[in-house]
Amino acid sequence: MNLRKLTASMKIAFRALRINRMRSALTMLGIIIGVAAVIAMVAVGSGAQARIQEQIASIGSNLIIVLSGSITSSGIRMGTGNAQTLTEDDARAIVRECDAAALAAPAVRGGAQTVYGNNNWGTQIMGTTPDYLPIRDLGLQEGQAFTTSDVEGAAKVALLGKTVIDNLFYGEDPVGKIIRIKAVPFTVMGTLVPKGQSPTGQDQDDIILIPISTAKKKVLGTSQANYAAVGQIMVQARAGRTAEVQDQMSALLRQRHHLQANEDDDFTIRNMEEVFKAQESSAKVMSLLLAAIASVSLIVGGIGIMNIMLVSVTERTKEIGLRQAVGAKTRDILSQFLVEAVTLSVAGGAAGIVIGITASMLISHFARWSTVVSPGSIALAFLFSGLVGVFFGFYPARKAAFMDPIEALRYE
Amino acid sequence: MSSGANIIEVEHLFRTFFIGEMEVKELVDVSLEIARGDFVAIMGPSGSGKSTLMNILGCLDRPTSGVYRLDGVSVQDLDRDQLAEIRNRRIGFVFQQFNLLARTSALENVELPLLYTSEPVADPERRALTALASVGLAERADHHPNQLSGGQQQRVAIARALVNDPQIVLADEPTGALDSRTSIEIMAILQRLNRGQGITTLIVTHEPDIAAYANRNIYFRDGRIVRDVRLDHPLQADRELLQIAPSAAV
Numbered sequence: 001m002n003l004r005k006l007t008a009s010m011k012i013a014f015r016a017l018r019i020n021r022m023r024s025a026l027t028m029l030g031i032i033i034g035v036a037a038v039i040a041m042v043a044v045g046s047g048a049q050a051r052i053q054e055q056i057a058s059i060g061s062n063l064i065i066v067l068s069g070s071i072t073s074s075g076i077r078m079g080t081g082n083a084q085t086l087t088e089d090d091a092r093a094i095v096r097e098c099d100a101a102a103l104a105a106p107a108v109r110g111g112a113q114t115v116y117g118n119n120n121w122g123t124q125i126m127g128t129t130p131d132y133l134p135i136r137d138l139g140l141q142e143g144q145a146f147t148t149s150d151v152e153g154a155a156k157v158a159l160l161g162k163t164v165i166d167n168l169f170y171g172e173d174p175v176g177k178i179i180r181i182k183a184v185p186f187t188v189m190g191t192l193v194p195k196g197q198s199p200t201g202q203d204q205d206d207i208i209l210i211p212i213s214t215a216k217k218k219v220l221g222t223s224q225a226n227y228a229a230v231g232q233i234m235v236q237a238r239a240g241r242t243a244e245v246q247d248q249m250s251a252l253l254r255q256r257h258h259l260q261a262n263e264d265d266d267f268t269i270r271n272m273e274e275v276f277k278a279q280e281s282s283a284k285v286m287s288l289l290l291a292a293i294a295s296v297s298l299i300v301g302g303i304g305i306m307n308i309m310l311v312s313v314t315e316r317t318k319e320i321g322l323r324q325a326v327g328a329k330t331r332d333i334l335s336q337f338l339v340e341a342v343t344l345s346v347a348g349g350a351a352g353i354v355i356g357i358t359a360s361m362l363i364s365h366f367a368r369w370s371t372v373v374s375p376g377s378i379a380l381a382f383l384f385s386g387l388v389g390v391f392f393g394f395y396p397a398r399k400a401a402f403m404d405p406i407e408a409l410r411y412e
Numbered sequence: 413m414s415s416g417a418n419i420i421e422v423e424h425l426f427r428t429f430f431i432g433e434m435e436v437k438e439l440v441d442v443s444l445e446i447a448r449g450d451f452v453a454i455m456g457p458s459g460s461g462k463s464t465l466m467n468i469l470g471c472l473d474r475p476t477s478g479v480y481r482l483d484g485v486s487v488q489d490l491d492r493d494q495l496a497e498i499r500n501r502r503i504g505f506v507f508q509q510f511n512l513l514a515r516t517s518a519l520e521n522v523e524l525p526l527l528y529t530s531e532p533v534a535d536p537e538r539r540a541l542t543a544l545a546s547v548g549l550a551e552r553a554d555h556h557p558n559q560l561s562g563g564q565q566q567r568v569a570i571a572r573a574l575v576n577d578p579q580i581v582l583a584d585e586p587t588g589a590l591d592s593r594t595s596i597e598i599m600a601i602l603q604r605l606n607r608g609q610g611i612t613t614l615i616v617t618h619e620p621d622i623a624a625y626a627n628r629n630i631y632f633r634d635g636r637i638v639r640d641v642r643l644d645h646p647l648q649a650d651r652e653l654l655q656i657a658p659s660a661a662v
Contacts, residue, residue: 008527019515322511325472326572327500327528329493405472409511 005332006339013340016312027308028348030301031388035352035381036359037294039373043360045287047371052283056276058195058204060136062102062237064245066090066253067268068230085266087228088212090256091129094235097252100245102238105132106212106230110220114168114208115180121167124207125181127215128234135236138209143175143190146211154213158186161205162194184218186210242271295384301348302388309341309396320400321408334401341393342386349385353378416484419579419612420446420469425478427464427635438464439475440635449610451603451646453623456632462616463584465632469614470503470582471495483579500528504573504611508585510565512557512572518544519553522571529576543571547601563594570601574611581605583615587622593656599625600649625649 017024068086091106107128114121129151132138146157158179165174174188195204210219212230237245246269253267313320320333328336357378360371427439438461446452456462467473468480471487472495480488487498499505504525512521522540526533533539544550547567557565566586573581583602587595603625606613615626623629624647631639 002532004532005527015515318511319513322513323524323528324496325470325499325505325511326525327496327576329496329528331493332528406467409472409507 005335009332009336009339010343012336013343016316016340017343020312023308024344027304027344028351030304031298031345031348031385032301032352032355034294034298034301034388035349035385036356037297038291038381038384039353039356039377040359040363040371041290041294042287042377043356043371043373044363044369045283045290046374046377047360047364047369048283049280049287050372051370052276052280055196055198056273056280058137059198059272059276060138060234060236062239062242063135063272064235064237064242064249065270065272066094066233066235066249067270068232069266069268085257086230086233086253088230089228090253091230091233093252093256094233094249098245098248100238100241100248101235103131103135103236105129105135105234106232107132107234108212108215108220108231110215112182112208112219114164115183116168116174116177119168119170121164123161123164125215125219126207126209127212127220128209129212132209132234135234138195139193141191141193142173143188146189146209151211151213154217155211156184156186156214156218157189157210159190159192159209160188161192161207163203163206164208165191181208181210182219242273246271298384298388302345302392305341305344305389306392306396308344309337309393310399312340313337313396313400316400317403317408317411320403321405321411324403324405325409330401333403334397337397337400338390338393341397342389345385345389345393346382349382352385353381356381417447418445419448419483420444421479421481422469423479425465425468425480426476427461427468427473428476437635439468442478442635442637444630444637446612446614449606449612451606451613451625451627452615453626453629454614454616454632455618455620455623455629456638457618460632461635462632464635466582466584466614466616469580470505471498496528497530500525500530500576502579504570504576504578504581506566506569506573506581506583506586508588510557510562510569510589512565512568514557517554517556518549518560518568518571521557521568522575524572525576540571540575543575544568546574546605547571561594562590563597566590566594566598567601570598570605574605578611580612580614583613585617586615587617587619592621595622596649596652596656600653603649 066086086106088106091104094101094104105128107126109124109126111122112125114123126132130145130147133140133145140159143159145159146155150157158181160174168174168179169177174191177188178185179188180186192205192207192209198204235245235249249269250265254265257266259266323333357373360373363369364371422442422444425439425442426437429436429438442461442465454462454465464473468475471482471490474495475488478488479486482498482502485498487495490498513524519537519540522543523536526536526539541550541553544553547570549564549567549571552560552564557568560568570581581602586602587598590598599622602613602615605611615622617623624643626643627646628640628642630637
């Protein structure tokens, strides 16, 4: 079809749609709702995905946690962390021996009551080394981090998470102040950049970081049998080598712990990314499902177009007969009605996109869900609405194009 | 193009319809020749087959059997789109009920056939205006059909039939919906076009008064031609109008 006939068809289509304004608007409504639903649902779905990705990033990139104790030991299934089998030396050995590991930080943790002035707050104490910060992607909001010499000297210094600050200081600047952790005075050296929720829903800001040596000696205590024992080692793998580092660490730790080939591991290696990847893929399935349900309404909208186009063809039988009499060919009539159907669906699609974007903005505003409207989903929805017009407009248009001119002219 | 004297040649034409089991013979062995530039009225009672013949001559329908040559081209075997092309290029239709598109200006109505030409037409608007002027409606180009009288609407329809320079104008009861005075005005226009531009004109009518303006009257009955007479002195519509009211001539 050439441009001349296309513009003529569009003119005819616009006129026909304008004459039946109400009917055109109602027909479009089906497509509008369909497209808006697809866009809003996809936005909600990809918003959820984006949020999970953010959370994964928040726990630290390429993070692998080694926990002491095994899930099974000589056939007895135990919880991890029951036996303090890991040591600070293990952490040093990992960095030294495993070339796929970039950083490793041993950590001990436990709950403790903290006091500042008249306020007190129960929180998590994490005793660790300075490498813990880069491994967990933790930044400092104010002040500075403790150093290796602080660890060696068991300095009584602390880094505070936002939740702790909120509950102890109420707006006061905490840096340089003295707080008491289990009655031991600590100087606040710095404050941590807030991280929000972890993928498992824990508050990652309800924490105090102190040197591991101080934690063992003054706050959390230690097992008498193994002074060097730690609960866990946080390891950052070099980019793209997380699988490799797991194998290397497993081999190294088995060797260091003198485990025989028939003995079970006395440690557990957990790749955090894998855990949360599973969550992400379930969110993906969810958003696909939402989009699929929304597309059903788009198809219903298409059926509405087909219905109204059939009515329109019947109403304009005489006009079709006249056009045929003055020389309109099959494809002229076909394209005229197809253009009309596509105009309905594409106009509906455009309105649906606007409403869909507005709806997803309202959802994120009122329901506080993060939504992401991607240009791809807009383009896809627009394309799909056009296809709906072609698909559902074809049958009525064909019916018009193959009318018998004499019958059509006689139609009253 | 053929240079033969006859623009229409019909030989042993049959048209049979089937309504359920029943066979209805609308045209039975019709043979007919119409000379280039002639003005012919086809007459007969309803159901006599005159409209069926017009549909076939207008390439809207195909005969069951027989030969129809339009300007030397055998059209009985052409397909839908080829027939549409012939209707577009060679034939102008005028209908009893005008068949103008509502909510569409007179000018756009006249332009309609130019939309469907196989080659784009240069300046379709000017051509449509010229056609409107030839029926005396140039100043009504912007009016919509509902703003025009019946006679004016039929003149717009005639302009539409003329716009693509047809060889034949087929008019099916062109005055059937008009009063007698307006009917004569329409006949005056058709006669003028027939004489001035040499357009072969066929009208179907059951009114002898109207048929009297044609050069030749063909009578149908039961699907056959029963009488075919040439009028030596057809009525002149212009003169008739002057007699009714000299000042009102178009």
